Amino acid sequence: MLYLDSEDNSKPIYLYINSPGGSVISGLAIYDCMQHIKSEVITINLGLAASMGSFILAAGSKGKRLALPSSRIMIHQPMGGAQGQAEDIKVEAAQIMRIRDNLVKMYSMMTGQTQDTIVRDLDRDNFMSAEEAVEYGLVDRVLDYNKQTDSQL
Template sequence: MPKAPSILRLCKDPAKATVGKFYEFKNATDTSVDLYFYGDIVSDWWGAWQEEDQYPEAIKNFLAEAGGKDLNIYINSGGGSVFAGIAIYNMLKRYTGKKTVYVDALAGSIASVIAFADSDMPTIPSNAYLMIHKPWAVCDGNATELRKMADTLDAVESGIWAIYEEHLAEGVTIETIKELMEAETWLNGTQAAQYFRVKVGEENTIAAAVQDYTKFYCHNVPQKLLSGEAHAGQQDREKRNKIIELTMAHMGQ
């Protein structure tokens, strides 16, 4: 594993793998605990950039502390590292407590996969979004290296198909979902229920977590989600973009 570049040393130390104040147990009872995904899904090797970001090692420790209690999982995330997201999804699926997922505003990209860790059906309000698309990466190198990355992305996509296929609405085929992914599709709660087994919840007023880099890699972001101010300032955006670049480079090694 490469040594983290200096820009990443300002991030949460992944070796400590704590969930941070934002992810401390909220509304914990004797039988249940709340878990929030309100930021980016990031890799263990550089850790969380903001309190809201999350990575697999921290989730593993969080689940160990939860000790089998039921989980209420709240999602408002545009996604992030596909490999980190798959790892988190698998951890949640193995977790013995009941999982109830609520998409508060956005479950985009790999966060849409995490939403299906629900023990039954995730709840998506009629004005919240599920965004699905083909996995992507930034890669440089020679022809052999580029083909290797393309093969890796194909393999990752096949794994995502398998997860989505377990949660299809009656009469929907995975071929239809593949077409939606190819087109990068943003589904509100009502639309999502046409393709997946989800519960449609009542409208809420939570703003979707559409970060600047989400706007960079997504082409069909609903206009209503673009009208608000970005969460991060200019300096933070520049650092985040650099981190994305470094993470993508790490994926190709």
């Protein structure tokens, strides 16, 4: 994204997502890049956008967060694990709670849902269809089946 933006920031960047998720820290790095660049970032869900994949999907440019009709979106709270001495586990637990609180605020900002709603909905794996994701505010619309996708953007 940084390279494409530096080459020509007047052109949109298309970010196709089919992801079960991954590292929260890596996902936040992608989010930060998306917010930093001048280029519009069009996010398109093809298949599954789960966990941090759903977060990155929702972080696309407003009005340009898209999903294919059969795609699925899943949100949940961040997961982690710790082992070692009790104090080390306590520190790790506090860290993941801070990350969760930050993600709640960011999801709320991106979707328009209240933070209380986000907290409730992140409690367990929460799967949505493309249409449900539109209603929730994670994506702006579901693409139609046709060969002129670019004209829909």
